[in-house]
Amino acid sequence: MGTPQDALTRIACLVEARYGLSPAVLEQRLCGYLGRSSAHDQAQLADQLSVAHEDHPLWQALIEGLLVHETYFYRHMDQLDVVTQEVLPLLRRQNPGGISAWCAGCATGEEAYTLAFMMRDAGLSARVIGTDLSARSIASARLGSFGQTPGLNSFRAMPAVAWSKFSAIPGRPAVWSVAADIRASVEFMVHNLVLPLPDARRMNLISCRNTLIYFSAEGQRRVEENIVASSGPGTILLLGPAERLRYTNVFEPLSYSHPQILHWPEHKAR
Numbered sequence: 001m002g003t004p005q006d007a008l009t010r011i012a013c014l015v016e017a018r019y020g021l022s023p024a025v026l027e028q029r030l031c032g033y034l035g036r037s038s039a040h041d042q043a044q045l046a047d048q049l050s051v052a053h054e055d056h057p058l059w060q061a062l063i064e065g066l067l068v069h070e071t072y073f074y075r076h077m078d079q080l081d082v083v084t085q086e087v088l089p090l091l092r093r094q095n096p097g098g099i100s101a102w103c104a105g106c107a108t109g110e111e112a113y114t115l116a117f118m119m120r121d122a123g124l125s126a127r128v129i130g131t132d133l134s135a136r137s138i139a140s141a142r143l144g145s146f147g148q149t150p151g152l153n154s155f156r157a158m159p160a161v162a163w164s165k166f167s168a169i170p171g172r173p174a175v176w177s178v179a180a181d182i183r184a185s186v187e188f189m190v191h192n193l194v195l196p197l198p199d200a201r202r203m204n205l206i207s208c209r210n211t212l213i214y215f216s217a218e219g220q221r222r223v224e225e226n227i228v229a230s231s232g233p234g235t236i237l238l239l240g241p242a243e244r245l246r247y248t249n250v251f252e253p254l255s256y257s258h259p260q261i262l263h264w265p266e267h268k269a270r
């Protein structure tokens, strides 16, 4: 019988191999998830996880217990202002037929809907796909209903004009639904970012914000490979403030003042 630390390390390694998440980043949440379970139970869980399919309830419960789904509408407004002023006009010129956008690690959908709102406001025809590992978050994103609970809710940074994109839900005070026509332009899918996106479209805009920070070096390498596979010359990539690419050099910052807004220059080969 190994020690609890052995079981914890084994489980963290299994999670990294399957989902690319960093054992160092996971450790605290893993300790919280395992709680006061005995060394025997933890070792047994590690054994079961090592042979179970990813759809197995043990894997699903573990993943839901470890992931961090913090998100809200119009997050990082300073970056989104640049997207509205500089990126969307560029995308419109380059893609007169319409925009394909991928929100990679979309949690409960606020970021994917924000992109859809912004493109709608800019008069762009767009299809947005939002993906996340968490089946629970994706189910919630598809519903498109968000509670305006006191404190840090999904609307905490939303500009007042964006309320026009929501309607009240009869009988559910303080719950707001994304307008049906906008909901119809956003598709949500459970997807593990260390695997290639099954959607074969070349994306014009990819937002992968506040997600890479959870990955190990090898996990991030795999995510970057899959982002590149869904991109091409002209693709714009948005990262979170604490994130940077480490393995691919096809993307370059659009400007020095916004290093987390990257683009794939037209002349650059894969």
Ligand SMILES: C[S@@+](CC[C@H](N)C(=O)[O-])C[C@H]1O[C@@H](n2cnc3c(N)ncnc32)[C@H](O)[C@@H]1O
Pocket: 019, 020, 021, 067, 068, 069, 070, 071, 072, 075, 104, 105, 106, 107, 108, 111, 131, 132, 133, 134, 137, 191, 192, 193, 194, 208, 209, 210, 211, 214, 240
């Ligand atoms: C902190 S949230 C960021 C949400 C949103 N992008 C934002 O910036 O507001 C990070 C999301 O990454 C997702 N995630 C973590 N590992 C993933 C993986 N291997 N594949 C897909 N999504 C993953 C989590 O489930 C979580 O919803």
